[in-house]
Amino acid sequence: MEQKLRQEAKALLEQNKVDWIIGFEPGSLKFTATPLITRDKNDTERLIINPFIVNNLADFLTGIKGRVGIVAKGCDSRSIISLIQDNKIVREDVVILAVPCPGLIDLVKIERLAGKDRDELDDISRDGDKVTVTVDGQKKEFAINQTLFDHCLACELPTPQEYDILLGEPGPPAPELEVSGQNIAKLKEALPAERWEFWQNEFSRCIRCYACRNACPACFCQRCFVEETEPQWVMPVPRWQDNLIFQIIRNIHVAGRCTDCGECERVCPVNIPLRSLAREMYGIVDELFSFKSGMDKEALPLMAHYEQEEAEDLFK
Amino acid sequence: MAQQSEWEPKLLGFLCRWCSYAGADLAGTSRKKYPANIRAIKVPCSSRVDSLLIIKALRLGFDGVLVSGCHPGDCHYLTGNYRARRRIAITKKFLEYLGVEPERLQASWVSASEGGKFAEVVTEVTKGLKEVGPNQLFSERKLDGTKTKAGS
Numbered sequence: 001m002e003q004k005l006r007q008e009a010k011a012l013l014e015q016n017k018v019d020w021i022i023g024f025e026p027g028s029l030k031f032t033a034t035p036l037i038t039r040d041k042n043d044t045e046r047l048i049i050n051p052f053i054v055n056n057l058a059d060f061l062t063g064i065k066g067r068v069g070i071v072a073k074g075c076d077s078r079s080i081i082s083l084i085q086d087n088k089i090v091r092e093d094v095v096i097l098a099v100p101c102p103g104l105i106d107l108v109k110i111e112r113l114a115g116k117d118r119d120e121l122d123d124i125s126r127d128g129d130k131v132t133v134t135v136d137g138q139k140k141e142f143a144i145n146q147t148l149f150d151h152c153l154a155c156e157l158p159t160p161q162e163y164d165i166l167l168g169e170p171g172p173p174a175p176e177l178e179v180s181g182q183n184i185a186k187l188k189e190a191l192p193a194e195r196w197e198f199w200q201n202e203f204s205r206c207i208r209c210y211a212c213r214n215a216c217p218a219c220f221c222q223r224c225f226v227e228e229t230e231p232q233w234v235m236p237v238p239r240w241q242d243n244l245i246f247q248i249i250r251n252i253h254v255a256g257r258c259t260d261c262g263e264c265e266r267v268c269p270v271n272i273p274l275r276s277l278a279r280e281m282y283g284i285v286d287e288l289f290s291f292k293s294g295m296d297k298e299a300l301p302l303m304a305h306y307e308q309e310e311a312e313d314l315f316k
Numbered sequence: 317m318a319q320q321s322e323w324e325p326k327l328l329g330f331l332c333r334w335c336s337y338a339g340a341d342l343a344g345t346s347r348k349k350y351p352a353n354i355r356a357i358k359v360p361c362s363s364r365v366d367s368l369l370i371i372k373a374l375r376l377g378f379d380g381v382l383v384s385g386c387h388p389g390d391c392h393y394l395t396g397n398y399r400a401r402r403r404i405a406i407t408k409k410f411l412e413y414l415g416v417e418p419e420r421l422q423a424s425w426v427s428a429s430e431g432g433k434f435a436e437v438v439t440e441v442t443k444g445l446k447e448v449g450p451n452q453l454f455s456e457r458k459l460d461g462t463k464t465k466a467g468s
Contacts, residue, residue: 196415233372284409316424316441
């Protein structure tokens with residue numbers, strides 16, 4: 001798969017079909033991959049595909065001028081489609097190099113399972129439904145659904161629907177919705193006041209670094225409402241009230257664009273369970289309007305469209 | 317408990333200029349009784365009401381927010397209230413998930429000829445707010461778990 005990607009990427013640049021290639025190269029730390037954005041055909045030799053290509057590369061598309069060849073997992077492809085729906089990018093300017101994705105390995109989960117820091121691990125390899133972690137020469141086996149990201153366990157589209165070049169054979173989706181939705185289900189059982197208190201505690205940790213916003217392909221505003229000063233919607237000091245308002249509005253803004261790629265939660269430096277917010281909004285949009293973002297490039301964006309009769313039970 | 321009975325909820329109403337605001341006027345001119353808890357803001361259309369305005373109102377200590385516009389299909393701008401409906405629906409559901417009592421964000425369709433309905437809606441919403449009590453969502457918590465003044 002990697003070889004094919006390198007050949008195709010090189011050919012795209014050589015034949016001048018694209019100006020840029022966006023993909024992954026090995027990261028500077030163990031078990032990591034770093035986004036690679038290049039115009040140089042020799043750089044394509046560094047492109048990789050492995051279970052650690054976690055970033056949603058669609059995030060870079062809105063900042064790049066020219067035609068782009070982009071490596072896309074299922075979730076990335078949905079974000080790309082969502083950007084096309086919003087007229088942020090043109091389909092013809094993007095060459096989608098589709099990666100059939102069997103799920104991404106969450107290093108935090110591996111660390112917890114192995115009881116070791118990622119630096120102390122010698123190897124992590126996946127074979128079908130088993131993940132083998134080698135520590136000090138000893139092999140430990142774990143079931144795949146213990147090691148994948150929560151959002152991967154809820155994946156609806158492992159292989160991109162919309163692509164130009166398919167790298168490898170599409171595999172079956174392996175959804176483990178129950179495991180993935182555990183945190184949300186637990187929270188929903190709690191009383192409203194308890195839920196509010198939970199979020200209050202979570203967001204008192206928030207340092208408003210905006211990593212969630214910056215990593216989110218659906219968050220593409222040139223100027224974010226938090227930076228507006230007239231009126232000043234949220235105070236610059238990261239107090240929990242304003243942190244929470246920021247996140248509420250962010251989720252409302254990306255409703256119908258969020259594809260549940262889980263990037264917000266992954267990048268959060270203080271481990272706020274942001275995906276449970278995003279996932280809930282994803283569910284609300286689906287439940288009320290039967291809308292799934294990034295599935296159909298011809299569909300109108302959620303907020304640019306309406307039905308004659310919907311959601312009436314919420315209105316007096 | 318004496319304080320409880322004195323407390324009156326503050327309700328912020330965003331009323332559409334073409335229907336609900338006129339409906340509120342009609343309620344007044346036809347001498348319908350409704351609680352004085354509502355502070356009305358005239359907006360050009362219910363779709364003018366950004367979710368930010370709703371949340372900012374709660375942040376500033378309003379006990380509830382009512383958004384009211386023309387009936388679906390009757391929008392002065394043809395499609396404004398359909399768009400408002402989508403936006404308010406997701407805002408309402410999302411706030412509920414976070415733990416905001418559903419009574420705090422209410423929406424209704426009131427036409428210019430429905431003075432009576434306006435009075436009913438405001439009465440009902442105010443009653444709901446009295447049941448859920450003062451808005452302390454954004455009030456600062458002390459370490460012992462007690463709350464200080466709302467909106468501080």
